[in-house]
Amino acid sequence: MASQSLxxxxxxxxxxRIELIVRSSLSLIGLVSVVVTIAxxxxxxxxxxxxxxxxxxxxxxxxxxxxxxxxxxxxGVLPLxxxxxxxxSVALILAVPCGLGAAFYLSEYASPRLRKVVKPVLEVLAGIxxxxxxxxxxxxxxxxxxxxxxxxGDVGTFSALSAGLVVGVAILPLMASLAEDAMSxxxxxxxDGALALGATxxxxxxxxxxxxxxxxxxxxxxxxxxxxxxxxxxxxMAAGSNPRFTxxxxxxxxxxxxxxxxxxIGDQPTGSTGYKTIFAVGSLLFxxxxxxxxxxxxxxxxxxxxYE
Amino acid sequence: xxxxxxxxxAPPLGHKIASSRLWRDRIFRSxxxxxxxxxxxxxFTLLIDTFLExxxxxxxxxxxxxxSARPARAGLQSxxxxxxxxxxxxxxxxxxxGVGTAIFLEEYAPKNSxxxxxxxxxxxxxxxxxxxxxxxxxxxxxxxxxLSWGFTVRxxxxxxxxxxxxxxxxxxxxxxxxxxxxxxDGSLALGATxxxxxxRQVLPAAxxxxxxxxxxxxxxxxxxxxxxxxxxxxxFVTFNPTSLDSSYTVLxxxxxxxxxxxxxxxxxxxxxxIIVLLVVLLAMNATAILVRNRFQKRL
Numbered sequence: 001m002a003s004q005s006l007x008x009x010x011x012x013x014x015x016x017r018i019e020l021i022v023r024s025s026l027s028l029i030g031l032v033s034v035v036v037t038i039a040x041x042x043x044x045x046x047x048x049x050x051x052x053x054x055x056x057x058x059x060x061x062x063x064x065x066x067x068x069x070x071x072x073x074x075x076g077v078l079p080l081x082x083x084x085x086x087x088x089s090v091a092l093i094l095a096v097p098c099g100l101g102a103a104f105y106l107s108e109y110a111s112p113r114l115r116k117v118v119k120p121v122l123e124v125l126a127g128i129x130x131x132x133x134x135x136x137x138x139x140x141x142x143x144x145x146x147x148x149x150x151x152x153g154d155v156g157t158f159s160a161l162s163a164g165l166v167v168g169v170a171i172l173p174l175m176a177s178l179a180e181d182a183m184s185x186x187x188x189x190x191x192d193g194a195l196a197l198g199a200t201x202x203x204x205x206x207x208x209x210x211x212x213x214x215x216x217x218x219x220x221x222x223x224x225x226x227x228x229x230x231x232x233x234x235x236x237m238a239a240g241s242n243p244r245f246t247x248x249x250x251x252x253x254x255x256x257x258x259x260x261x262x263x264x265i266g267d268q269p270t271g272s273t274g275y276k277t278i279f280a281v282g283s284l285l286f287x288x289x290x291x292x293x294x295x296x297x298x299x300x301x302x303x304x305x306x307y308e
Numbered sequence: 309x310x311x312x313x314x315x316x317x318a319p320p321l322g323h324k325i326a327s328s329r330l331w332r333d334r335i336f337r338s339x340x341x342x343x344x345x346x347x348x349x350x351x352f353t354l355l356i357d358t359f360l361e362x363x364x365x366x367x368x369x370x371x372x373x374x375x376s377a378r379p380a381r382a383g384l385q386s387x388x389x390x391x392x393x394x395x396x397x398x399x400x401x402x403x404x405x406g407v408g409t410a411i412f413l414e415e416y417a418p419k420n421s422x423x424x425x426x427x428x429x430x431x432x433x434x435x436x437x438x439x440x441x442x443x444x445x446x447x448x449x450x451x452x453x454x455l456s457w458g459f460t461v462r463x464x465x466x467x468x469x470x471x472x473x474x475x476x477x478x479x480x481x482x483x484x485x486x487x488x489x490x491x492x493d494g495s496l497a498l499g500a501t502x503x504x505x506x507x508r509q510v511l512p513a514a515x516x517x518x519x520x521x522x523x524x525x526x527x528x529x530x531x532x533x534x535x536x537x538x539x540x541x542x543x544f545v546t547f548n549p550t551s552l553d554s555s556y557t558v559l560x561x562x563x564x565x566x567x568x569x570x571x572x573x574x575x576x577x578x579x580x581x582i583i584v585l586l587v588v589l590l591a592m593n594a595t596a597i598l599v600r601n602r603f604q605k606r607l
Contacts, residue, residue, distance in 0.1 A: 015501050022503045026412035029405055033431050033477070036470050040441060043448035094346075101343025109337060118344060120597055125351045127524075127593050129531025131560040132582050135567045136354045139361070139575060169350045176347070200329050202336040223436065230438020232534035233560075237567060257534070260440050264538030270452050278538075282444040286437065293436035297429065 044286055047279035054273060060280070066243040066254070068277040069266065079243035080281065083160065083253030087235050090164025090249055091171060091228040096221055098168075099175025104205050106176070107183035108191075126173035134237030137166035142238060150250045158240030158252030166238060167231045175224045182216020183209050219299040226292035230285060232257040256285045355586075362579030370580050374546040375562060379573035384581050387562035389548040390461070390541070391530055394558055397465035398472060398529045403522050405469075406476025407511075413477075414484045415506055435474035442471045443535030451539055459540025462552040467535050472525040479521020483514040516603035523596040527589050533560035559585050 052060070055075045063076025102122070106115055142162035147155045155161075186209050194208045195201075210217070232255075240252035241262045254262065260278055268275035373383020409431075417424045446467035450457055457463045487510050495505040511518075536542075536558060542565060545557040559581060566578035 015504075019501050019503050023416055026408050026416060029408035030412040030417070030427055032405055033409065033434055033473065034427060036445075036473070037430050037434060039449055040437070040445045043445045043453070044441075047448065098343040098346050101340045102347060105337075105340035105344055109340060118348075121348060121351065123597070124590065124593060125347055127527060127531070127589060128351075128354070129533065129560055129585065129589070131531070131533040131563050131567075132354070132358070132586065135563065135575075135578055135582060136357070138567060139579075140353065140357050169347070172347050200333040202333040203329070205336070226436055226438075230440065232438065232440040232537070233564065236537075237564065257438055257440050260444065261534055261537040264440075264443060264447065265542055267540070278444060279448070282441055286441050289436065289438055289441075290433065293433045294429075296436075297432050 040286070044279055044283045047276045048283040051273070051276040051280040054276075055280075064245045066259075069263065069268075069274050073273065075277065077256075077281065077284065079245040080254055080256045080259055082245055082247060083235075083239065083243060084229055084255040084257070086160040086247065086249050086253055087164040087167060087231075087239055087255050088225070088228040090161055091167035091231075092221075092224065094165055094168030095172045095175050095224055095228070099172050099220070099224070100179055100217065102172070102176040103179035103183055104209070107180045108201060108205050108209060122173040122176060125169070126177075128170075130170065130231065130233040131237070133166050133170050134234040137162045137234055137238035141165055146250070152248060152250055155250045156240075156252055158238060158242070159250055160239050160253045161249040163235045163237075163239035164249065167228050167234050170231065170234065171224045171227045174227060175220050178220035178223060179213070179217050182213040182220065185216065186212040215299050215302060219296040222292050222296040222299065226289045226296070229255075229292075230257050230289050231255075232261045236261045256281050260285070358579045358582050358586075361576060362581075362583045365576050365580035366583060370577070371584070375544060375557070375565075376546075379571055379577060382566065382574065382577045384559065384562060384584065386545045386548050387557045387559045387581075388584075390545070390556035391558045391560075393461050393549045393556065394465050394468055395526055395530045397461070397552075398468040399522060399526045401465070401469045402473050402476050402525065406473055406522075406525075407480045407518060409473075409477045410480035410484055411506060411511075414481055415502070415510070431474050431477055435478060438534075439471055439532060440534040440538070442467050443538035445470070446535060447538045458553075459543070459555060460553045461549045461556045464536055464539055464541060464556060464558070465552075467539060468529045468532060471532065471535060472529050475525045475528060476522055479524065480514070480518045483517025483521065484510060486517060487513045516599050520596045520600045520603070523592050523599070527592040527596075530592070531560055531585070531589060533558075533564060536561055537564075 060075055060077050062078070063074060064078050065074040065076050066079045067074040102118075106118060110118065138157075142155070142157065142159055146159050146162045146165075150159070150161060190208050190212060191204055194204045199207065235255040236258035239255065239258060241254050241258065242252050243254040243259070244251055246253065259281055263274065263278050266274075268278065369381075370383050371388065372385055373381055374385050375387065376382040413424065413428065417427075446463060449455060450466055451459055451463045455463075457466075491509050491513060492505055495509045496502070500508070540555065541557050541561045543555060543557060545555055547554075549556045563578050563581045563585065566574040566581065569575070
């Protein structure tokens with residue numbers, strides 16, 4: 001080693017060359033993710049533009065019938081939007097309070113031993129494939145729970161409610177773990193201060209931890225939102241593939257994501273309007289989730305800066 | 309002084325208030341426990357219900373038989389091999405790409421450059437793109453369009469690679485960041501070049517973290533169904549893939565197919581297939597957790 005540094009030997013030159021090659025090839029690899037994003041946008045954009053040269057934007061967003069693969073086709077995206085909204089709302093109504101509750105318990109109440117058991121179980125739940133959850137929704141939640149207890153009208157094989165409940169279970173671990181991260185980042189001095197002043201654990205949770213971790217919790221909710229909107233397989237299996245313009249969670253619906261999956265199965269001929277609808281709906285889905293992700297990343301960043 | 313003030317005011321009134329506040333605390337605590345119970349109960353119901361339904365078909369024939377239109381003979385073989393091909397290729401490609409990007413971002417990239425921040429933001433955002441959108445990308449650019457690889461193993465593996473790449477990058481970055489700077493400084497001070505430092509010191513120390521991340525990414529790829537719906541994996545395939553250009557099906561999509569069939573006998577096959585899939589996934593996750601726990605102890 002010492003003799004190398006005295007005179008620039010051949011070996012040292014070789015080292016420098018390796019260094020240069022490594023650095024430049026790694027920076028090329030770093031570009032892959034950027035290329036992917038550009039490719040996604042490009043693949044969505046062109047067919048979407050072609051789609052809107054055939055179908056007017058006004059018809060797309062105001063007509064209440066979605067039947068792009070029928071003859072004559074109808075291209076009103078509103079039923080897909082209400083369907084997505086239904087499944088997403090049910091999912092969030094379940095996942096946000098439960099996720100938050102689980103996070104509070106794990107961060108503020110649980111003993112280290114209990115945490116050691118509960119956290120891996122939540123991770124297992126997070127790792128269950130969506131097709132398995134979809135089967136559970138179709139085969140258990142809908143017949144055993146929704147059909148028996150839903151008060152308004154008869155529930156068929158498919159329902160937005162069963163899909164939404166199971167999507168809620170699917171995003172619950174994500175919600176819990178992100179919210180818990182935000183809560184654990186609250187400095188102990190705040191907790192100790194409140195406890196020393198005589199606050200109960202509950203008062204610490206609601207009066208100190210919740211406001212202090214609020215930005216992280218908001219980011220978690222926004223991310224859960226984006227996950228619920230993009231969930232495809234559960235919605236396709238449990239909510240069915242019948243686009244209905246309805247706000248009754250007991251009826252079967254089609255979401256934006258499940259339409260894409262459904263149309264994709266049908267193997268549309270390239271260039272047909274049916275093929276292009278996949279991209280038009282995909283663009284809508286991508287734009288909505290993209291905005292939600294950016295909001296969530298921004299909020300998390302701000303919250304990180306506050307405590308470091 | 310403060311202490312004195314509160315303690316002198318506390319005794320007469322305090323007892324009643326304190327007990328009602330304690331009750332509220334208890335109720336709050338039970339509500340929190342209930343939310344955890346929702347998650348745990350759902351998981352156990354799912355496991356038990358699926359196990360009870362799938363048990364009659366849980367035998368060797370299930371693994372050996374090919375998919376069939378007759379429920380009594382329907383098996384999983386081509387889907388198991390399809391999944392192995394896809395997950396194997398995805399891991400082989402995404403690992404070097406992901407770790408390479410992570411090394412670049414952690415060790416080489418200037419920390420405050422706007423360009424680097426854009427790449428980071430982009431990776432975080434890609435991790436949140438709905439998986440079905442990757443299927444659209446695959447359909448437009450890979451299966452058809454510029455690459456036109458068709459509905460083949462190659463296409464499926466490429467889309468899954470793109471899908472898990474952000475996860476591998478994020479996990480590898482965390483693992484690399486967790487290596488103490490003193491190790492780098494020591495190596496550099498002894499005259500090693502930056503790449504020698506990374507290759508001989510940083511990467512070996514980061515291996516457990518990277519391994520955990522890549523196992524979890526592989527299990528994500530194994531369970532993924534949405535993008536493959538658009539890439540022809542739902543087709544009826546009764547042979548194992550033999551090359552990158554073979555048609556294929558995978559376990560999650562065969563489950564989808566059996567579960568959506570009108571005949572109830574197929575739902576039993578679907579449940580049995582789910583048990584097979586979950587056992588593999590649980591084994592992978594358990595390995596990842598074990599690797600991580602050992603790693604945590606050592607640091």
